[in-house]
Amino acid sequence: MSHTTGFVDCYCGRRAALRTSWTDDNPGRRFHSCIQYTRGGCSFFDWEDPPMCRRSKAIIPGLLRRINTLKEEVKTLEGEVGELQRTNRKLFQFVVWLPCIFVVVVWIWSALTAVKKQNVEVPRNTNMLA
Numbered sequence: 001m002s003h004t005t006g007f008v009d010c011y012c013g014r015r016a017a018l019r020t021s022w023t024d025d026n027p028g029r030r031f032h033s034c035i036q037y038t039r040g041g042c043s044f045f046d047w048e049d050p051p052m053c054r055r056s057k058a059i060i061p062g063l064l065r066r067i068n069t070l071k072e073e074v075k076t077l078e079g080e081v082g083e084l085q086r087t088n089r090k091l092f093q094f095v096v097w098l099p100c101i102f103v104v105v106v107w108i109w110s111a112l113t114a115v116k117k118q119n120v121e122v123p124r125n126t127n128m129l130a
């Protein structure tokens with residue numbers, strides 16, 4: 001056990017990595033191990049932090065599970081917020097374009113009505129000429 005935050009070399013002669021254990025027996029306890037451990041390095045291992053008291057071992061894993069549950073809830077809620085923002089954007093576009101579409105429809109309708117009036121009046125005029 002080194003109990004320091006200084007550098008430690010492994011059996012390979014490389015600088016050992018400082019990692020954190022997240023097991024139920026040693027939650028949050030730091031240790032040194034070979035930086036190449038998973039890729040054929042040596043089996044060097046040394047705790048950086050002192051052993052944890054029983055109270056910490058009993059409480060910390062539950063807190064970690066609670067944190068993970070809350071992180072999942074945050075992820076779910078962020079997804080829902082994103083979906084609501086997309087819907088909100090579509091509604092905003094609809095609200096912006098709706099008056100424009102209404103104006104165009106009214107303009108076309110009034111133009112068609114004017115043309116209909118002219119068409120209706122033309123035969124009357126032709127009758128008067130005849």
Ligand SMILES: [Zn+2]
Binds near residue numbers: 010034036042044
């Ligand atoms: Zn090593």
